[in-house]
Amino acid sequence: MKRIVFFLAFLFVVTSVFAASNISPEDAINHIGEEATVCGTVASTKYATRSNKQPTFLNLNRPFPNHIFTVLIWGSDRSKFSNPPEVYYNNKKICVSGKIIQYKGTPEIIVMNPSQIKEMR
Numbered sequence: 001m002k003r004i005v006f007f008l009a010f011l012f013v014v015t016s017v018f019a020a021s022n023i024s025p026e027d028a029i030n031h032i033g034e035e036a037t038v039c040g041t042v043a044s045t046k047y048a049t050r051s052n053k054q055p056t057f058l059n060l061n062r063p064f065p066n067h068i069f070t071v072l073i074w075g076s077d078r079s080k081f082s083n084p085p086e087v088y089y090n091n092k093k094i095c096v097s098g099k100i101i102q103y104k105g106t107p108e109i110i111v112m113n114p115s116q117i118k119e120m121r
Contacts, residue, residue, distance in 0.1 A: 096116055
């Protein structure tokens with residue numbers, strides 16, 4: 001009986017830790033400087049071909065210019081993606097993992113590898 005109780009307690013703790021590790025785009029502002037996983041729906045995208053370093057922006061839950069969280073992929077990392085990220089992820093539910101930083105008041109994660117982005121089903 002003790003083993004069953006211990007196992008159930010262990011399972012509860014592990015499940016709670018993993019469930020709590022995903023944060024919403026709205027809550028990301030409270031986690032600046034932390035390694036985290038942010039999950040939301042790609043509401044707008046932009047591949048800025050004429051900008052310095054050719055960034056790709058994926059804005060979660062709210063479109064630009066009212067965006068609340070941005071996934072940034074620099075042009076130098078685009079070749080790592082098998083499909084153009086601004087097309088492939090548009091309107092999809094995704095989770096992105098990495099260090100949350102802040103740019104002009106908006107939290108973001110810079111993605112250097114496609115493995116940082118997971119599609120949600």
